[in-house]
Amino acid sequence: MEKKEGELTNMAKEIRANRPEPIVSDIDMILYNRRLDPQKAIEDILDGSYILIEDYYSTGLTILHELNNYLKEKHPDQSFKGQRMFRSEYQKLSHQILLKINSNNLEVSILRF
Secondary structure (H helix, E strand, O other): OOOOOOEEEOOOOEEEOOOOOOOOOOOOEEEEOOOOOHHHHHHHHHOOOEEEEOOEHHHHHHHHHHHHHHHHHHOOOOOHHHHHHHHHHHHHHHOOEEEOEEOOEEOOEOOOO
């Protein structure tokens, strides 16, 4: 059996890495930088808008952290089903946070301390 890139083979089934397809067409998106309130970004994501991070990679991490906190409050159930719903919604919403990529390189700065 031939393995494709990003696949692991398990005795019972194949596991594939979740790699979203690049967005190559023009879509409506909201430009976001670290001076803006992360809660505004969360509201825009929940409304179905895409967010494009303009300045620093850490800005995207801040939004992901706030999204995680929001979803923890929304899905307090720690059962298997509750955790599954949390992960599913987190994955769906986090895919609306975009970074520009050019020649396999991120076009945002990395903030160094």
